[in-house]
Amino acid sequence: MIGSIISSGIISPSWDNVFAVVLGMGFGFALEASGFSSSRKIIGTFFGYDFVVVKVFFTAAIVASMGLLYLNYMGLVDFSTLYIQPLFLASAIVGGIIMGVGFSMGGFCPGTSICAAAVGKLDGLAFFGGMFIGVYLFSEAFPWFEKLYYSGSQGSPMVNTVFGISPELFTFILVLAAIGMFFGASWVEKKVKKVEY
């Protein structure tokens, strides 16, 4: 059986949305149970009093990266059937910068605001509502941003090719970097004055 399961035709594509709900439940559960429904816990990463975001985010990234490489190695996943975002350099950077400002203003990102709203955090609900306005504004203003949106098209490059190394070696270095970062984060957490929240 070669993944992705849906594109291989083993299971009817109509099951895809059922899997979407179940996978979404796992997603929401993992975020909430890790503490991502709390804006002050999330934002702690930027002040050094709580690095839960760094720990959860990079653990998830290395687990998924290593997992996909193993599945690919064992012939269970065909990398070519997976969705890889095309890179448009200018809009990726400018959009990322705008998101970073929204992150520190609002204390959430889209996924975490959904989880916060689900457990009754009204600031999470407010952020989630604000996103609809932001998306609407972008959609209406699209003609002004169209050029930026499509500029710097690079295809769908992989990060390891930038360094001229294999995906496996890149992931190995990423794991080492993440472990280093986890130790660094714990060290900073001990040094920084605790914030009660």
Place this chain on the structure above:
Amino acid sequence: MEKINKDGTTYLNPYLGGVILGTVLLLAFYISGRGLGASGAVKNTVAATVNVIAPEHVAKSAYYSQFAGGDKNPMGNWLVYEVIGALAGAFLSGLLFNRLKFKVEHSPKITNRRRLVFAILGGVVFGFGSQLARGCTSGAALSGMAVLSLGGYITMIAIFGTAFIAAWVFRKNWI
């Protein structure tokens, strides 16, 4: 493996939480061939809503027409179902860890009202940026990093790098 908070609720050990999140992400790729996302569901909902109110406007728009109008079904999108699941999953976690409570979180230096105004504005700004970058922290950064996409890494660095600087600007809201 659990960390007890001041209010008596517990969070998972962050590394265990990360392993669960990474495994769910891995399963999403294995089963559906795609990563997890959040802002895409908002985009589809907005496009579907505008399509109900002003279908001609959607047909003429170079942006909306990619997702709605014609025989497209934006609310039948995978991400819409996934986000409905995420709401349920987070609710179950809140129930399990005794965290279901109406609450506004902010620094003691500011009022609830100021916090909520900033939360809405943050959502507006983040929502806008997520459309320009074709995805947010989940869909572009985390899912992109899992498949070693260069775009995922660039977006991740842009988000966290800017947020780190912007946090200092908005520090009164937080510490």
